[in-house]
Amino acid sequence: MQTLTPSLADTLAENLAETLRQRRQQLAERVPFPVMLWSGGDQPRNFPANVYPYRASSHFLYFAGLPLANAAIRLEAGRLTLFMDDATETEALWHGPSQTRQQVAEQIGADAAYPLAAQAAGLQGAAVLWAQMGAFQQMVALLRAQEVDLAQALAGKVADNLALAQAIVQLRMIQDEGAIAQLRQAAKVSIEAHQAGMAVTAQAQTEAQVRAAMEAVITANNMACAYGSIVTVHGEVLHNHHYHNPLQPGDLLLADVGAETETGWAADITRTWPVSGQFSSSQRDLYEIVLAAHDACIDQVKPGVEYRSLHLLACRTIAEGLVDLGILKGQPDSLVEQDAHALFFPHGVGHLLGLDVHDMEDLGDLAGYAAGRERSDRFGLSFLRLDRPLEAGMVVTIEPGFYQVPALLNQPERRRQYEDMVNWERLAQFADVRGIRIEDDVRVTAAGAEVLTAALPTAATAIEAQVHR
């Protein structure tokens, strides 16, 4: 079982039970049936006893508050029932003292607490999430040793699934104070990680060395990486999880690195900086365009604004900038309608952020897309992960970018389609820009955007100063 650092446990204890009580209350207002959620357990790496760092299910964490393993909770009419087993004598010998079921129950404000084997009864009449089937199957396997057949008890429960998922989306989408406090902690440590990355760049020879310095800040703070870090001079590889490239003086280094607190809340920050400490003029020109898109979107953030319109604003800002630089030819609005921007900005401007870095993506587009909306087939819109009106309390990322992806720019079909909209000779003058992205975490408030990651500068000169110091 995972136990928390004592300092964090103390901090949480003050408010945790009350935070969880309010979440349960809000759930009870939305669903009339009981709900079962599972934490999941360790995942083997190369053999059963050698496991990956444990991560509890986000749905469980939202309502149970602590990264318990091999646990279940039942929520009904605002009541919380905890199911977990106390550590055996052998477990205590090898893993040290851990909190008892009773101690955990008090910490999270549970109304009742039982051994795991009792949950078969707790499952009667309860709704469950399809996305929790992995965690449920782990529980089934665990209880088989106790000769409890949980699979039987689940039969016929999946019908309530969608209503429950929709209710949980509504809750988790609006971040309460407890959530915001955690998101701020994740942001703070992630900012320090980026500062460390910039500071070490002058003496680093490889991407791996910069990554190591950044992740060391996260590890030193007893946090985990919220996702696989991207630290690369090939920012045009959008999901790049290699770190072997040498750093060359003319390179831009793109770092997309975020921390996750012990109770599971994420940050997601990208900065792009010149290895040499100074942007070339072509790099600076394109950096300023991405930054303009970033700032324009954040300026527009407020309740009621469609996130999709922010995406289109980013697209138009980038298209305008590229027209001004002579890379694109035509009217910005028309270029965006024809998805010409997507040659250079082929992803969405961001996503929900919370317990998951792409929050609730385990529920497909249920969280990302408002009821009745579906992903577009359009080249320039299909990768948009969020299409909803903003609401106060949402936390989203804003992360426009500019990339030269050879696989995209050299695709014969695209090349023909956009032949006349791109000045390819002019583009060739920007060959030292492979990828730029600027990403911040933004809380939607009635007064507009609150940038949780604002302490990390975005201005080109400020970035240069941090790399140089």
Add this chain to the structure above:
Amino acid sequence: MQTLTPSLADTLAENLAETLRQRRQQLAERVPFPVMLWSGGDQPRNFPANVYPYRASSHFLYFAGLPLANAAIRLEAGRLTLFMDDATETEALWHGPSQTRQQVAEQIGADAAYPLAAQAAGLQGAAVLWAQMGAFQQMVALLRAQEVDLAQALAGKVADNLALAQAIVQLRMIQDEGAIAQLRQAAKVSIEAHQAGMAVTAQAQTEAQVRAAMEAVITANNMACAYGSIVTVHGEVLHNHHYHNPLQPGDLLLADVGAETETGWAADITRTWPVSGQFSSSQRDLYEIVLAAHDACIDQVKPGVEYRSLHLLACRTIAEGLVDLGILKGQPDSLVEQDAHALFFPHGVGHLLGLDVHDMEDLGDLAGYAAGRERSDRFGLSFLRLDRPLEAGMVVTIEPGFYQVPALLNQPERRRQYEDMVNWERLAQFADVRGIRIEDDVRVTAAGAEVLTAALPTAATAIEAQVHR
């Protein structure tokens, strides 16, 4: 798909195909039937697209050499057939260029290479490992999208399982030159990690900060942690994966941290050092006993020696030392026969090391225990992971320790049992020693032990010098 750092790929390319050819040849001499092995694929963390760092199956890595994902190999009479799909256009867009099936086939010396869908035929008549069922199930799920039903093709194959597992154990247990080269690389980086940990201790406030400095060395070298690091001032918690404790001047810090190369080969090193840079006299007394056990075992390593006898040698050395210190009372041999040593040394003296940190533990005790042998019920022997005569080419750890585990020492039954063998008042004078372990990685050669991790000193004064520097 995982691709290697270019430098490593170059190094490997020279010898990899030949190394793999020899491994296949040796397998063919032991099993008359074809064999299928799977790599496995990404494991989701909190949602499907947010995955843990990929680790290929060790059995696959041994015969395929590269950390491919979503791949299969068939081995038959020394021939290697590779099954993998080339990256799609979309994958290339998001993940960047990767090696083609044909390129990989050349690199690993495959005799033939086909798309994944072709493996249903390749599975005919082939033996598989039970321990690979997880990787196989992932492949089944992957191929379902291609409307290939692999589960059908597997029916009835599990019977050949034990003979295959035994053959693979025989092969993997004796580390060839390719393996040793990798194990040396893992050892080298792990040694640097421990040096970094010692060097940072003076300025660190928490366990987490020391852990961060150690793992940063591993990350900076493009390696992974071979297992969850233990970095703690509570060394008596044998499987301690928390890092929140503050470092106090009188504490001993126990660090069990090892790197794993990109192709999967592990190191496993433990050192214990004083936070202040100087052992107290009680700490030094007990440290010297553990070191004496460590050195005595390594001195005895040679082909033909029973590993179990090394374990008992460590037990007797520790018992002798504790009698000399006045902590245990009686004859050392008699104390060991009654498992009194196990009050303070409750684990085995080590294990096989290779692609897995506990090599081939996914096969249960098939690798660890010679045919016909079983784990003992004895308190002092039940945790022994290896009970075989040593053979030239084996790599094992030697890791004696001394711990004061409250859950063990205060257990009423044990307390009564050992009441007269322990001088509890004398023991109380060693309260500043909670846990000490000294662990090295040892290759068995005809000439005796070759300590792969010997560049990291074990002497108390040398340890003090490294913490102080």
